[in-house]
Amino acid sequence: xxxxxxxxxxxxxxxxxxxxxxxxxxxxxxxxxxxxxxxxxxxxxxxxxxxxxxxxxxxxxxxxxxxxxxxxxxxxxxxxxxxxxxxxxxxxxxxxxxxxxxxxxxxxxxxxxxxxxxxxxxxxxxxxxxxxxxxxxxxxxxxxxxxxxxxxxxxxxxxxxxxxxxxxxxxxxxxxxxxxxxxxxxxxxxxxxxxxxxxxxxxxxxxxxxxxxxxx
Numbered sequence: 370x371x372x373x374x375x376x377x378x379x380x381x382x383x384x385x386x387x388x389x390x391x392x393x394x395x396x397x398x399x400x401x402x403x404x405x406x407x408x409x410x411x412x413x414x415x416x417x418x419x420x421x422x423x424x425x426x427x428x429x430x431x432x433x434x435x436x437x438x439x440x441x442x443x444x445x446x447x448x449x450x451x452x453x454x455x456x457x458x459x460x461x462x463x464x465x466x467x468x469x470x471x472x473x474x475x476x477x478x479x480x481x482x483x484x485x486x487x488x489x490x491x492x493x494x495x496x497x498x499x500x501x502x503x504x505x506x507x508x509x510x511x512x513x514x515x516x517x518x519x520x521x522x523x524x525x526x527x528x529x530x531x532x533x534x535x536x537x538x539x540x541x542x543x544x545x546x547x548x549x550x551x552x553x554x555x556x557x558x559x560x561x562x563x564x565x566x567x568x569x570x571x572x573x574x575x576x577x578x579x580x581x582x583x584x585x
Contacts, residue, residue: 394518394554398508400500401550402481409544410483410491415531417485419443422522422547423492426466430480430494436462436469438520443486444527444547456519467517470553475501475510483547485529508553517555524549 425435
Protein backbone atom coordinates (compact mmCIF):
# COMPACT_ATOMS: atom_id res chain seq x y z
CA UNK A 370 0.00 0.00 0.00
CA UNK A 371 2.80 2.37 0.99
CA UNK A 372 4.61 1.53 -2.26
CA UNK A 373 1.51 2.35 -4.29
CA UNK A 374 1.13 5.62 -2.38
CA UNK A 375 4.73 6.62 -3.16
CA UNK A 376 4.29 5.68 -6.80
CA UNK A 377 1.18 7.84 -7.01
CA UNK A 378 2.98 10.80 -5.47
CA UNK A 379 5.91 10.42 -7.87
CA UNK A 380 3.64 10.19 -10.92
CA UNK A 381 1.75 13.30 -9.87
CA UNK A 382 4.97 15.24 -9.26
CA UNK A 383 6.37 14.24 -12.66
CA UNK A 384 3.15 15.39 -14.35
CA UNK A 385 3.40 18.75 -12.59
CA UNK A 386 7.05 19.09 -13.52
CA UNK A 387 6.44 18.30 -17.17
CA UNK A 388 3.47 20.62 -17.45
CA UNK A 389 5.55 23.43 -15.94
CA UNK A 390 8.15 22.92 -18.68
CA UNK A 391 5.52 23.66 -21.37
CA UNK A 392 4.26 27.15 -22.18
CA UNK A 393 1.19 28.05 -24.17
CA UNK A 394 1.56 29.47 -27.67
CA UNK A 395 2.26 33.18 -27.83
CA UNK A 396 2.36 35.66 -30.69
CA UNK A 397 5.94 35.69 -32.01
CA UNK A 398 5.42 38.44 -34.58
CA UNK A 399 3.93 39.07 -38.01
CA UNK A 400 4.86 39.44 -41.65
CA UNK A 401 2.98 42.19 -43.48
CA UNK A 402 2.44 41.42 -47.14
CA UNK A 403 1.09 44.75 -48.44
CA UNK A 404 1.78 48.26 -47.22
CA UNK A 405 1.14 50.43 -50.29
CA UNK A 406 -2.53 51.49 -50.45
CA UNK A 407 -1.97 53.12 -53.85
CA UNK A 408 -0.91 49.86 -55.54
CA UNK A 409 -3.56 47.65 -57.15
CA UNK A 410 -3.36 44.56 -59.32
CA UNK A 411 -5.53 44.69 -62.43
CA UNK A 412 -6.70 42.51 -65.32
CA UNK A 413 -8.81 43.06 -68.43
CA UNK A 414 -11.80 41.11 -67.10
CA UNK A 415 -14.82 42.07 -65.05
CA UNK A 416 -16.30 41.58 -62.66
CA UNK A 417 -15.05 38.95 -60.15
CA UNK A 418 -17.06 36.81 -57.73
CA UNK A 419 -14.41 36.95 -55.04
CA UNK A 420 -10.70 36.84 -54.29
CA UNK A 421 -8.39 34.18 -52.94
CA UNK A 422 -5.07 34.63 -51.16
CA UNK A 423 -2.59 31.76 -51.22
CA UNK A 424 0.80 31.41 -49.57
CA UNK A 425 3.33 28.96 -51.01
CA UNK A 426 6.61 27.86 -49.43
CA UNK A 427 9.72 26.06 -50.65
CA UNK A 428 12.06 26.08 -53.66
CA UNK A 429 9.17 25.39 -56.07
CA UNK A 430 6.88 28.05 -54.60
CA UNK A 431 4.98 29.85 -57.33
CA UNK A 432 1.61 29.94 -59.03
CA UNK A 433 1.53 26.17 -59.47
CA UNK A 434 4.08 24.87 -56.97
CA UNK A 435 5.16 24.83 -53.37
CA UNK A 436 3.62 23.92 -50.03
CA UNK A 437 0.26 25.69 -49.74
CA UNK A 438 -1.60 27.62 -47.08
CA UNK A 439 -5.16 29.00 -47.44
CA UNK A 440 -5.46 27.92 -51.07
CA UNK A 441 -9.16 27.07 -50.80
CA UNK A 442 -10.34 30.14 -48.87
CA UNK A 443 -12.55 32.60 -50.77
CA UNK A 444 -12.74 36.21 -49.57
CA UNK A 445 -15.58 38.66 -50.06
CA UNK A 446 -15.46 42.46 -49.87
CA UNK A 447 -16.90 42.45 -46.35
CA UNK A 448 -14.27 40.03 -44.98
CA UNK A 449 -12.13 42.75 -43.39
CA UNK A 450 -10.94 41.40 -40.05
CA UNK A 451 -11.45 37.75 -41.00
CA UNK A 452 -8.81 35.40 -39.59
CA UNK A 453 -7.75 32.23 -41.44
CA UNK A 454 -6.07 29.68 -39.16
CA UNK A 455 -3.61 26.96 -40.17
CA UNK A 456 -2.13 24.36 -37.82
CA UNK A 457 -1.10 20.72 -37.87
CA UNK A 458 -4.68 19.55 -37.42
CA UNK A 459 -6.20 21.66 -40.20
CA UNK A 460 -3.52 21.78 -42.92
CA UNK A 461 -1.47 18.81 -44.21
CA UNK A 462 1.43 21.08 -45.24
CA UNK A 463 1.74 22.81 -41.86
CA UNK A 464 4.47 20.53 -40.47
CA UNK A 465 6.66 20.82 -43.58
CA UNK A 466 6.19 24.60 -43.71
CA UNK A 467 7.10 24.87 -40.02
CA UNK A 468 10.25 22.86 -40.72
CA UNK A 469 11.26 25.40 -43.40
CA UNK A 470 10.59 28.32 -41.07
CA UNK A 471 12.70 26.83 -38.26
CA UNK A 472 15.66 25.44 -40.26
CA UNK A 473 18.07 28.26 -39.36
CA UNK A 474 18.04 29.78 -42.88
CA UNK A 475 16.46 33.04 -44.00
CA UNK A 476 16.74 32.58 -47.77
CA UNK A 477 13.93 30.06 -48.33
CA UNK A 478 11.26 31.21 -50.76
CA UNK A 479 7.78 32.42 -49.80
CA UNK A 480 5.32 33.21 -52.59
CA UNK A 481 2.21 35.35 -52.01
CA UNK A 482 -0.57 34.98 -54.56
CA UNK A 483 -3.72 37.07 -54.97
CA UNK A 484 -6.21 35.45 -57.31
CA UNK A 485 -9.57 36.35 -58.83
CA UNK A 486 -11.38 33.06 -58.28
CA UNK A 487 -12.90 33.00 -61.74
CA UNK A 488 -9.97 34.49 -63.63
CA UNK A 489 -6.35 35.56 -63.31
CA UNK A 490 -3.82 35.76 -60.49
CA UNK A 491 -0.94 38.00 -59.51
CA UNK A 492 1.85 37.18 -57.10
CA UNK A 493 5.36 37.78 -55.86
CA UNK A 494 7.97 35.42 -54.43
CA UNK A 495 10.80 36.53 -52.16
CA UNK A 496 13.11 35.11 -49.53
CA UNK A 497 11.95 34.95 -45.92
CA UNK A 498 14.38 37.77 -45.10
CA UNK A 499 12.52 40.06 -47.53
CA UNK A 500 9.15 39.51 -45.85
CA UNK A 501 10.73 39.89 -42.42
CA UNK A 502 12.20 43.27 -43.41
CA UNK A 503 9.02 44.41 -45.18
CA UNK A 504 7.46 47.60 -43.72
CA UNK A 505 5.10 46.68 -40.91
CA UNK A 506 6.64 43.25 -40.27
CA UNK A 507 7.67 42.38 -36.71
CA UNK A 508 8.58 38.67 -36.99
CA UNK A 509 12.08 37.34 -37.68
CA UNK A 510 13.05 35.68 -40.94
CA UNK A 511 13.56 32.34 -39.20
CA UNK A 512 12.18 30.78 -36.02
CA UNK A 513 14.95 28.27 -35.26
CA UNK A 514 14.62 28.78 -31.48
CA UNK A 515 10.87 28.23 -31.45
CA UNK A 516 8.23 25.55 -31.89
CA UNK A 517 5.59 26.90 -34.28
CA UNK A 518 2.05 25.86 -33.33
CA UNK A 519 -0.20 27.83 -35.70
CA UNK A 520 -0.38 30.58 -38.30
CA UNK A 521 -3.15 33.15 -38.51
CA UNK A 522 -3.68 35.13 -41.70
CA UNK A 523 -5.42 38.35 -40.69
CA UNK A 524 -7.33 39.90 -43.60
CA UNK A 525 -7.05 43.67 -43.30
CA UNK A 526 -8.61 44.63 -46.62
CA UNK A 527 -10.36 42.91 -49.54
CA UNK A 528 -10.96 45.22 -52.48
CA UNK A 529 -11.98 45.08 -56.11
CA UNK A 530 -13.71 47.45 -58.46
CA UNK A 531 -14.73 47.37 -62.13
CA UNK A 532 -13.81 48.95 -64.46
CA UNK A 533 -11.37 50.63 -62.05
CA UNK A 534 -8.53 52.37 -63.84
CA UNK A 535 -9.98 51.18 -67.16
CA UNK A 536 -6.63 51.59 -68.94
CA UNK A 537 -7.96 50.28 -72.27
CA UNK A 538 -10.92 52.64 -72.29
CA UNK A 539 -13.42 49.87 -73.07
CA UNK A 540 -14.85 49.30 -69.57
CA UNK A 541 -13.43 45.77 -69.33
CA UNK A 542 -11.08 45.87 -66.38
CA UNK A 543 -10.98 45.01 -62.66
CA UNK A 544 -8.61 46.44 -60.07
CA UNK A 545 -8.13 44.27 -56.99
CA UNK A 546 -6.04 43.82 -53.88
CA UNK A 547 -5.86 41.92 -50.59
CA UNK A 548 -3.99 43.45 -47.65
CA UNK A 549 -3.08 40.84 -45.06
CA UNK A 550 -0.57 39.91 -42.42
CA UNK A 551 0.60 36.51 -41.24
CA UNK A 552 0.76 36.11 -37.46
CA UNK A 553 3.06 33.39 -36.09
CA UNK A 554 2.19 31.64 -32.83
CA UNK A 555 4.53 29.34 -30.96
CA UNK A 556 6.73 28.90 -27.93
CA UNK A 557 10.47 28.79 -27.22
CA UNK A 558 12.24 25.46 -27.55
CA UNK A 559 12.52 24.13 -23.96
CA UNK A 560 16.04 23.82 -22.60
CA UNK A 561 17.24 21.42 -21.08
CA UNK A 562 13.90 19.67 -21.25
CA UNK A 563 13.38 16.72 -18.96
CA UNK A 564 16.03 16.97 -16.25
CA UNK A 565 15.34 20.59 -15.37
CA UNK A 566 11.57 20.10 -15.23
CA UNK A 567 11.89 17.07 -12.92
CA UNK A 568 14.18 18.65 -10.30
CA UNK A 569 11.35 20.34 -8.36
CA UNK A 570 9.19 17.23 -8.73
CA UNK A 571 11.90 14.99 -7.25
CA UNK A 572 12.41 17.41 -4.37
CA UNK A 573 8.69 17.34 -3.53
CA UNK A 574 8.63 13.53 -3.75
CA UNK A 575 11.55 13.16 -1.36
CA UNK A 576 9.97 15.53 1.13
CA UNK A 577 6.64 13.69 1.04
CA UNK A 578 8.19 10.21 1.38
CA UNK A 579 10.33 11.47 4.30
CA UNK A 580 7.20 12.61 6.07
CA UNK A 581 5.53 9.26 5.32
CA UNK A 582 8.41 7.36 6.92
CA UNK A 583 8.24 9.52 10.05
CA UNK A 584 4.52 8.83 10.48
CA UNK A 585 5.18 5.12 10.03
